[in-house]
Amino acid sequence: DHFGLTNFGVNLTELAPGSASALSHFHTKQDEFIYILDGTPTLMLGDKEYLLNPGDFCGFKAGTEVGHQLVNKSQKPVRYLEIGDRLPGDFPVYPNDDLKFTYGETGAWVMTHKNGKPY
Numbered sequence: 628d629h630f631g632l633t634n635f636g637v638n639l640t641e642l643a644p645g646s647a648s649a650l651s652h653f654h655t656k657q658d659e660f661i662y663i664l665d666g667t668p669t670l671m672l673g674d675k676e677y678l679l680n681p682g683d684f685c686g687f688k689a690g691t692e693v694g695h696q697l698v699n700k701s702q703k704p705v706r707y708l709e710i711g712d713r714l715p716g717d718f719p720v721y722p723n724d725d726l727k728f729t730y731g732e733t734g735a736w737v738m739t740h741k742n743g744k745p746y
Contacts, residue, residue: 638709642668642699648709650724651694656717659687659709661697666705668697694722 628636642648651671662684670677670685673693679685687695699705718728727741739745 633713635710635712639664640707640709642666642697642705642707644699644702644704646699648697650721650726651696652719652721653687653691653694654689654711654717654719656689656714657711658689659695659711661685661710662708664706664708666699666703666707667701668705668707669700671696671698689717692720692722694720 640648648668663679663681665681668679670679672695677685679697687693697705697707718730721727725740727739727743728736729739730736
């Protein structure tokens with residue numbers, strides 16, 4: 628955002644020991660890419676786990692319907708870059724949780740149960 632980029636975004640993310648990047652999710656339209664800078668996070672990809680190290684990278688193609696998240700099971704912080712595009716109409720899907728995000732009429736995100744019932 629600082630540079631006014633509209634086609635993709637880059638975030639520097641730090642995970643404290645015992646924390647996770649997000650709920651397991653995939654995107655409908657957004658491709659994502661991560662690059663590990665420091666630490667040893669565990670990539671949860673569907674029902675599989677992969678230990679990552681500095682210099683490792685992984686991409687997540689939009690619409691694959693395989694959830695992903697990073698979990699820091701170590702005792703040291705993890706730092707990584709996450710890069711994603713900003714295609715309009717994208718939304719995350721949470722295969723393991725009763726959670727749905729959609730754009731409301733005002734353009735803000737609305738969080739509901741998967742059946743549309745508000746929390």
